[in-house]
Amino acid sequence: MSEDNPHSSNGSTNKSFLDKIVQVFTGEPQNKEELVEVLNDAGDRDLIKPETKQMIQGVLEVSEMRVRDIMVPRSQMVTIDINQPLEEILPIILESGHSRFPVSSEDIDHIEGVLLAKDLLAYGFGQQETDFSLKSIIRTAIIIPESKKVEPLLKDFRSQRYHMAVVVDEYGGVSGLVTIEDILELIVGEIEDETDDEIEEDIKHLAGNVYQLKSLTELCDFNEYFNCQFNVDAADTIGGIVIHEFGHMPKKGEIITIDHFEFKVISSDKRRLQVLQVTLPKDHVVTGKLSD
Template structure:
């Protein structure tokens, strides 16, 4: 048998052996291998890019804790238990939220949760003048920062609640988390008719960490973050990132430009969709888009 035939035979035997090993050992063996399987499935058009992104989102959620995704306490919209309907109704209308933590004196003393829909029945009856928040309070769900996101999502579904207040190890309120926050990690940002331009393009996750759409105009990005990225080099912040990488980056890749850290949150073969931006410590931002000047 020639060397060529021998190599061919060995190759076939090896391929068969690999298949047998896969049957008995099972693959993939770890999360990294599973991601490779998903990438291969997408490359062979077995699954759509959007499907792969959702599956990767599920994998990402399995490693996260509540502290990684919660809305920080500084961004919580709360209502004081002593406020009258006339006092808290503008807060409800302006924020367009559906649930509000109700506090007693300060944010570390949560008395319960007010659902905006609970006000509707009283509004139609015309008895809101005598209405007090205490009559409408629902129990607040309290969870620790260290709780894993995956079981929390299961609890949200099983117990049929949509928001939880997050506390630190000392019992102080750290923030809050909603079922929508978790779902957005899996399926991408969920927009509704109440989201304004600022909320759609730039969203603070916690501290100096932000979620930014890659298609955010570069002048808007520079204005909001008080940065000086070259507006002649690209029209969007995503263009700046692609130029920095020199290739189309994949989800999870990161880079640093001008002390700003950028991590790819969502991307496919053609474009970047979502970025996680970590602003340098001590860097002051304006918090406004260019068209808000």
């Protein structure tokens, strides 16, 4: 009878899965493909959660990547000039929402250090702007080559306790930057902080001519609020317009200019945009009103 058969279908299935586990971890011939197969089997049988499977696969992917594969490219870097006064630096920090900034002299290929936004707090509590010297408060910049592997870089981030590195090409020119968050997001998925939260309002004024908005903001509302005329026949939402212009699903940090409006992706995943930042043309007048 089947119940007395030690080789029942269920037993055979379990044995097959366990055999694969043993094979992977006992020194027999093994490779990434075999390990992925085991993970897929475990996921299909609900032996591990999808989130766990995703994290393990993320670790496997990271082990093969180099810094050039994940860095924020040079064109999207937000930098500060070492000679800029405090009143020019603060708007850059507010508009970008970042906490660390490469500081350059002459041009972006001459990195002098890294500014931590928190190091400017003292100048808002008692110290006079005349005491301000950017050169005196910047931290040492960590410089790494594009070819460096991501896995040892993550170990360096942890052991040496820094969070950002400037990436250079074979000729010594700056090609981008990478943060510890960039690596962790490859493993655990999008990491949201205070600046990544979904905003309650469809449109929120940040500073100057910079606004933050939900990507699902109706295009007619966007046009009315910002006194513009994006084509409502092209998409229903402002996020739809942005995706159409990119021609692909943009990632966090990507920037595009449409009709002199600069759009930056603040939050997104593989399926949809979530939050955008828009910088308006200089002297552009908005109505600031939405239809009821």
